Amino acid sequence: MKRAPERTRKLHSGHFAFMRAVAQGLDARSAWDRYLRLEGEHVDTRKVNSTIAWIRSEFAAAARREAKPGTARLVLIDASLLPETVKLPTLEEFARERGLEDFSEAEQAEAYEETYGGKSRRTSRRAQLVNRQLDALRWLEHLVAQDPKPGDAVGVWLTPALADRIERAGMPTLFALVERINGVGRRWWTGIPGIGELKAARIVEWLEIHEAAIGMTIGEHARKPRMQLQPAELGAVVPQSTALVPFEKFLVPAELDGSAGRYRADPALCMLEAANDYEAIVEWLSSKRSAEGDKQSSTQRAYRKEAERLLLWSILERQKPLSSLSVADVTAFKAFLEAPPRSWCGHRYHQRWSPLWRPLEGALKPSAVRQALIILRGLFTFLRDQNYMVGNPFAGVTLPAETSRKLGSQRALSFEQWDIISSQLGQDPDNIAARRRDRAIRWLYATGLRLAEMVDARCSDLRQHEFRDAEGVERVGWLLGVVGKGSKFREVPVPPELIDELGDEFARMGRSMNVKAEENADVAILARFSKGGAAVPPATWSDSGLYKAIHGFMQRLALQLDESDAKRIRMASTHWLRHTHASHALKGREGQTPVPLLVVQNNLGHSSIATTSGYLNTEETERLKAMSAFWGKNAPTT
Structure with a gap:
């Protein structure tokens, strides 16, 4: 059984510097802020006094271990209690x-x-005592003061309360803590209960003071707000290397680059401008480019993910060029996807610039393994057809059995659970980020858009349309043009209330509240507005930023609920809102007419109506209730 890191707190040079100041009667508050800010606020007198008592007891224990009982008694004395001067006669x-x-x-x-x-x-007697104590502290510091090391448990250096919270968040050592800070950035502390911005700043400050001893540096990117960072700054965080890094950062060793791969075809007949496997993958990905030009489509990202995993595995685990993989290698890769090593797995929130990025989150489900093998089979078919390779090893591997994907109740919220979420929108302190997140939740539920589709939506994609409602009244509605999977265009209805809300936000930011105004044409519907008004072009909210904001909202909301609802809402993601849109639209609330199947199919952008109809038949509770009534009246007799 693996032993937990030692958590007995250690003394560092800051403890001795602080106690020298205390012994000499210097301003304790200034000394505390300079040397022991990590312990808490100096205004907390009880905390300061208890820390001083703990340090003195540690000093005394160290002296006793060295068989110096006199020194142990000496360091326990509070010199400030003695008179400062000797009284002389007049x-x-x-x-x-x-x-x-x-x-x-x-x-x-x-x-x-x-x-x-x-x-x-x-x-004076007091001054004599202080001098003796200072001599003792110099001796003790040389004897017991230690420098922090990367493998030290956080509990060795941080207060027990701080250490417990950080350990529970998955950072047992200083190494893991610095990795988290560099991997997430300035707001690394979000999501850790009990660690706010002030405590986080003190932890970073202490790590920076000791970075030479720890041997790890807090990156410049972790000191700035994300919005102030340029892409080049983030791109420089992880250098190019032959390691677990993203495709664009991966350096393929010359001896494994596939320029002389075992299954390479005659280069003279190759139709690709690719001298090695990496360049061949780049050409394959380029062939998947969408009609939008340089912008990477969701299809390209999905294909890059699978090619990236295979290339990393082939070089780092199999020690083979991609163009030397055999059917046996592909079989081994399939098993790898089903049970990857822990070192290959990381949280999906870690972006590609982060040192914490990993190619996998964990073992893939059979459906995901099947999809990966299909995509990679397509890659090797492309390479074979372009005469880069002589064959396709993925064609020789049996795909996992295709299973029908459950929709509806499996990943959708009930009407009651959506009402809970809806009631909480607008309840957080009013700020730009909270309003943007709330708008995103409303838009995703109302339209059923995919995450990438919602992020890409611009005001120029909106158009008004006149129509007659069910009572024959002329009305003006809104449609949002979307380019979805397979570069297929569709228009999705949008509630007028959401358009009005968006216009109000524009007005708050100093822009025209008319969403169709020329100045708003290129503005993303979920733009990251700043307080600079119309003069500052709003940035686009990233897929991961939107996902994390909504995920965090759901996690916090779940803490306030009973377990049954909390479990479902805790699991809810941006894609759950899409499923919830479909499920609710097709069923309709009590007294509400269900939305026709073809309309929901269009909203979701499904190619097949059979996919959309899956939402109609997955509510186990409803099916059992209906059949129970049938069985009750038509029970089979024996």
């Missing part, structure tokens, strides 16, 4: 005591100086 009292009343004042003063002059210049 000149008149001195003359009277010595019988010098008849002498001149000058003669009395001379005698006084002869008697007390040396003593008056000698240090």
Whole structure:
């Protein structure tokens, strides 16, 4: 069984510097802020006093271990309780005591100086004690003061309360803590209960003071707000290397680059401008480019993910060029996807610039393994057809059985659960980020858009349309044009209330509240507005930023709910809102007419109506209730 890291707290040079200041009577608050800010606020007198008592007890214990009981007693004394000066008699009292009343004042003063002059210049009892304590502290510091090391448990250096919270968040050591900070950035502390911005800043400050000893540096990117970082700054965080890094950062060793791969076709007949496997993958990905030009489509990202995993595995695990993989290798890769090593797995929130990025989250489900093998089979078919390779090893591997994907109740919220979420929108403190997140939740539920489709939506994609409602009244509605999977265009209805809300947000930001105004044409519907008004072009909200914001909202909301609802809402993601849209639209609330199947199919962008109809038949509770009534009246007899 693996032992947990030692958590007995250690003394560092800051503890000794602080206690020297205390012993000398210097301003304790200034010394605390300079050396022990990590312990808490200096205004918390109980905390300061308990910390001083703990340090003194540690000093005394160290002295006793060295068989120095006198030193142990010495460091436990509070010198401030002793009088600061030695009380001397006045000149008149001195003359009277010595019988010098008849002498001149000058003669009395001379005698006084002869008697007390040396003593008056000698240090007081308190000062003598302080000097002895300072000598003891110098000796103890040389003996017991330690520098933090990357493998140390956080509990060795942080207060127990801080250490417990950080350990529960998956950072047991200083190494893991610095990795988290560099991997997430300035707001690394979000999502860790009990760690706010102030405590986080103190932890980073302490790590920066000791970064030479720890041997790890807090990156510049982790000191700035994300919005102030340029893409080049993030791109420089992880250098190119032959390691678990994204495709664009991966350096393929020359001996494994596939320029002489075992299954390479005659280069003279190859139709690709690719001298090695990496360049061949790049050409394959380029062939999947969407009609939008340089912008990477969701299809390209999905294909890159699978090619990336295979390339990394082939070089790092199999020690083979991609163009030397055999059917046996592909079989091994399939098993790898089903049970990857822990070192290959990381949280999906870690973006590609982050040192914490990993190619997998964990073992893939059979459906995901099947999809990966299909995509990679397509890659090798492309390479074979372009005469880059002589065959396709993925064609020789049996795909996992295709299983029907459950929709509806499996990944959708009930009407009641959606009402809980809806009621909480707008309840957080009013700020730009909270309003943007709330708008995103409303738009995703109302339209059923995919995450990438929602992020890409612009005001120019909106158009008004006149129509007659069910009562024959002329009305003006809104449609949002979307380019979805397979570059297929569709238009999705949008509630007028969401358009009005968007216009109000534009007005808040100093823009025209008319969403169709020329100045708003290129503005993303979920734009990251700043307070600079129309003069500052709003940035686009990233897929991962939107996902994390909604995920965090759901997690916090779940903490307030009963377990049954909390479990479902805790699991809810942006894609759950899409499923919830479909499920609710097709069923309709009580007294509400269900939305026709073909309309929901269009909203979701499904190619087949059979896919959309899956939402109609997956509510187990409803099916069992209906059949129970049938069975009750038509129970089979024996």
